[in-house]
Amino acid sequence: MNSIYFNEEHTMLRDQIRRFIEQRVMPVAEPWEEAGSVPREILQEMGELGFLGIRYSAEYGGSEMDALGSVILAEELGRSTFGGFAVTVLVHTDMASPHLDNFGNKAQLDKYMPDIISGKKIVGVAVTEPDVGSDVAAMKTRAVKDGDHYVLNGSKMFITNGVHGDLFFVAAKTDTSVKPSRGITIFAIEKGTPGFTVGRKLDKMGWLSSDTAELVFDNCRVPAENILGEENKGFYSIMRNFQNERMVLGAQSMGEASKALELTMDYVTTRKAFGGVLFDKQVIRQRLASLASQVEAGRQLVYHAAWLDAQGLDCIKEVSMVKAYCGELVNKVMYDCLQFHGGFGYIRESAIERMYRDARIQSIGGGATEVMLEEVSKRMI
Amino acid sequence: MKILVGVKRVIDFNVRVQVKSDGSGVVKDGVKMSMNPFDEIAVEEALRIKEAGNAEEVIVATIGPKACQEQLRTALAMGADRAIHVQTDEEVQPLTGARIFKALADKEQPKIILLGKQAIDDDNNQTAQMLGALSHWPQATFASEVKIEGETATVIREVDAGLETLSVDLPAVISVDLRLNEPRYVKLPDIMKAKRKPLETMSIEDLGVEHVAEVKVLKTVAPAKRQAGIKVDSVAELVTALKEKGLI
Ligand SMILES: Cc1cc2nc3c(=O)[nH]c(=O)nc-3n(C[C@H](O)[C@H](O)[C@H](O)COP(=O)(O)OP(=O)(O)OC[C@H]3O[C@@H](n4cnc5c(N)ncnc54)[C@H](O)[C@@H]3O)c2cc1C
Numbered sequence: 001m002n003s004i005y006f007n008e009e010h011t012m013l014r015d016q017i018r019r020f021i022e023q024r025v026m027p028v029a030e031p032w033e034e035a036g037s038v039p040r041e042i043l044q045e046m047g048e049l050g051f052l053g054i055r056y057s058a059e060y061g062g063s064e065m066d067a068l069g070s071v072i073l074a075e076e077l078g079r080s081t082f083g084g085f086a087v088t089v090l091v092h093t094d095m096a097s098p099h100l101d102n103f104g105n106k107a108q109l110d111k112y113m114p115d116i117i118s119g120k121k122i123v124g125v126a127v128t129e130p131d132v133g134s135d136v137a138a139m140k141t142r143a144v145k146d147g148d149h150y151v152l153n154g155s156k157m158f159i160t161n162g163v164h165g166d167l168f169f170v171a172a173k174t175d176t177s178v179k180p181s182r183g184i185t186i187f188a189i190e191k192g193t194p195g196f197t198v199g200r201k202l203d204k205m206g207w208l209s210s211d212t213a214e215l216v217f218d219n220c221r222v223p224a225e226n227i228l229g230e231e232n233k234g235f236y237s238i239m240r241n242f243q244n245e246r247m248v249l250g251a252q253s254m255g256e257a258s259k260a261l262e263l264t265m266d267y268v269t270t271r272k273a274f275g276g277v278l279f280d281k282q283v284i285r286q287r288l289a290s291l292a293s294q295v296e297a298g299r300q301l302v303y304h305a306a307w308l309d310a311q312g313l314d315c316i317k318e319v320s321m322v323k324a325y326c327g328e329l330v331n332k333v334m335y336d337c338l339q340f341h342g343g344f345g346y347i348r349e350s351a352i353e354r355m356y357r358d359a360r361i362q363s364i365g366g367g368a369t370e371v372m373l374e375e376v377s378k379r380m381i
Numbered sequence: 382m383k384i385l386v387g388v389k390r391v392i393d394f395n396v397r398v399q400v401k402s403d404g405s406g407v408v409k410d411g412v413k414m415s416m417n418p419f420d421e422i423a424v425e426e427a428l429r430i431k432e433a434g435n436a437e438e439v440i441v442a443t444i445g446p447k448a449c450q451e452q453l454r455t456a457l458a459m460g461a462d463r464a465i466h467v468q469t470d471e472e473v474q475p476l477t478g479a480r481i482f483k484a485l486a487d488k489e490q491p492k493i494i495l496l497g498k499q500a501i502d503d504d505n506n507q508t509a510q511m512l513g514a515l516s517h518w519p520q521a522t523f524a525s526e527v528k529i530e531g532e533t534a535t536v537i538r539e540v541d542a543g544l545e546t547l548s549v550d551l552p553a554v555i556s557v558d559l560r561l562n563e564p565r566y567v568k569l570p571d572i573m574k575a576k577r578k579p580l581e582t583m584s585i586e587d588l589g590v591e592h593v594a595e596v597k598v599l600k601t602v603a604p605a606k607r608q609a610g611i612k613v614d615s616v617a618e619l620v621t622a623l624k625e626k627g628l629i
């Protein structure tokens with residue numbers, strides 16, 4: 001790919017991830033959808049290849065690449081046609097573990113980072129609650145200090161990797177006497193901690209190979225040393241990490257959209273109808289060309305946002321644009337791509353049917369389109 | 382013992398190659414380029430020989446423009462120890478390629494030269510054989526298994542009639558076939574380290590080789606579209622149809 005954004009290492013990384021996914025994932029991932037989870041061995045294999053530590057310190061086995069490395073991973077995962085597999089990996093690498101990387105102290109990093117990078121421990125992030133999603137500051141889960149421990153009570157909703165994950169970065173209210181955004185703290189909590197249970201596994205419309213759960217904290221005692229970053233500064237950590245999360249979700253969406261267009265091109269250039277192939281119909285050609293143009297624009301916006309991040313520049317506006325634009329676009333692309341697959345697109349054995357379902361969450365999860373546009377609009381005046 | 386491996390930059394095997402409208406070749410601008418898949422297998426085999434303790438150094442070499450260094454970096458990331466780039470912007474035909482590898486062999490004194498049996502761009506399938514002849518080394522082509530024991534290599538090769546086993550004295554030229562091995566995935570930390578490995582650049586003239594192009598390409602055309610076939614009900618009908626077409 002000729003691009004101003006990518007160097008030789010980036011290109012090699014992309015080649016390796018693409019080959020891994022085409023050979024080790026796509027031919028075997030169908031049963032993962034039925035099982036509702038991704039086999040641990042695959043995640044560990046990705047760990048051995050360095051795909052789970054792209055950005056992290058070499059001290060722990062990472063490769064210290066920039067944000068464009070995350071974008072490459074997300075795009076290529078998106079191209080797998082299995083959104084549930086993609087998000088299982090991305091929550092681990094780019095939505096949950098950045099909490100530790102950004103705000104963990106030396107002891108916490110030493111303890112967890114090597115296992116996260118190698119895929120031995122799978123991690124998740126727990127912010128959303130049954131009653132609170134977009135309005136993060138309004139969360140209700142409480143953590144009350146008790147000697148050198150905190151006692152957590154409350155529940156977290158829609159938590160990716162919730163059933164099978166080992167370690168979670170959990171946000172809870174530690175101070176209710178101040179402005180809601182000033183009293184949140186992040187805790188590292190391992191599965192198996194007394195008082196922490198998986199409430200229920202949630203059945204979803206798409207992302208079927210990703211396990212999603214409600215997590216329940218019932219007088220769960222967590223040592224104070226498990227606090228990530230500063231006490232009561234959790235809201236700002238969450239907002240900072242949202243940036244990376246939204247960027248990779250945008251990249252994943254564009255990977256999904258590109259792959260859907262390729263699959264549809266294969267279909268319409270071979271499917272015979274009305275004395276030719278479907279692609280001979282101008283309306284089909286034009287629509288696919290228009291979508292391809294929009295996906296290219298979306299992709300370049302993702303790259304630009306990642307590049308700004310890699311330069312250490314502020315990119316909240318661009319990342320919010322990425323999340324809003326790509327999350328909607330991928331749905332538009334899936335709608336038309338399924339349409340051009342005709343009746344076959346409605347049948348479970350076609351990849352496009354799954355991709356259509358998987359795409360729906362992209363305009364909601366990690367920041368709904370409307371919330372993202374609010375962020376953009378604040379930066380327009 | 383050193384192993385020298387040839388690495389060629391070619392259009393990626395996934396790309397649908399387009400012939401230029403003026404027939405002067407195929408479109409390469411903006412097209413994804415990769416290491417020739419046969420060469421990737423050759424690099425993999427060299428690394429396995431080294432990892433089994435039968436070689437000390439794996440050197441990869443390419444001939445071509447500056448951009449070919451990308452493929453050398455990939456080979457270094459896979460695990461090769463160092464790389465040689467013979468830089469030229471001219472088209473290199475098999476005989477010149479073989480002469481360049483002969484000159485590199487004189488310089489580096491490898492015990493084994495591993496090449497792909499062909500490159501997927503021109504599908505010539507000539508360089509290894511020409512190199513064997515020029516260097517007066519034994520050659521074992523189309524290898525599907527390679528075993529090194531002391532000063533000999535036992536090579537199983539794929540031939541039309543089945544498998545043939547050859548024993549060749551080293552130094553030797555071996556060209557590899559698709560089923561020899563499955564190249565490894567490259568680990569990201571190794572990709573990051575590849576940049577720090579030595580890569581030496583030289584010209585064809587530096588090696589004392591004259592660049593010649595004996596074969597002139599007159600025109601490149603896309604293969605004709607295949608016609609739809611017909612179904613016949615009996616052998617008799619088949620024979621009649623073939624006779625009608627003047628094929629038997
Ligand atoms: C499959 C899946 C996996 C998830 N994984 C995780 C996870 O691992 N960890 C985690 O913490 N969370 C996770 N989530 C939660 C996800 O991030 C939230 O669903 C998302 O933030 C939206 O919150 P909500 O569902 O509570 O919707 P609400 O906040 O109730 O919003 C509902 C809708 O109202 C609209 N809306 C909301 N606010 C505004 C506004 N200010 N202006 C205009 N319109 C607005 C939007 O259209 C929005 O979709 C996951 C969700 C799903 C479905």
Ligand SMILES: Cc1cc2nc3c(=O)[nH]c(=O)nc-3n(C[C@H](O)[C@H](O)[C@H](O)COP(=O)(O)OP(=O)(O)OC[C@H]3O[C@@H](n4cnc5c(N)ncnc54)[C@H](O)[C@@H]3O)c2cc1C
Nearest residue numbers: 271273274278281283284338339340341342343344346347
């Ligand atoms: C759940 C289900 C139940 C069904 N039940 C029945 C049934 O009971 N009996 C029955 O006979 N059939 C049934 N069908 C078949 C259904 O009617 C066909 O799927 C539909 O007619 C489309 O045909 P196709 O799938 O072959 O798509 P194609 O003809 O291959 O068309 C694919 C796409 O190309 C586009 N396209 C096609 N032609 C043109 C054109 N001229 N110009 C521009 N764009 C074009 C459209 O977007 C179309 O969706 C069923 C299908 C499904 C999925």
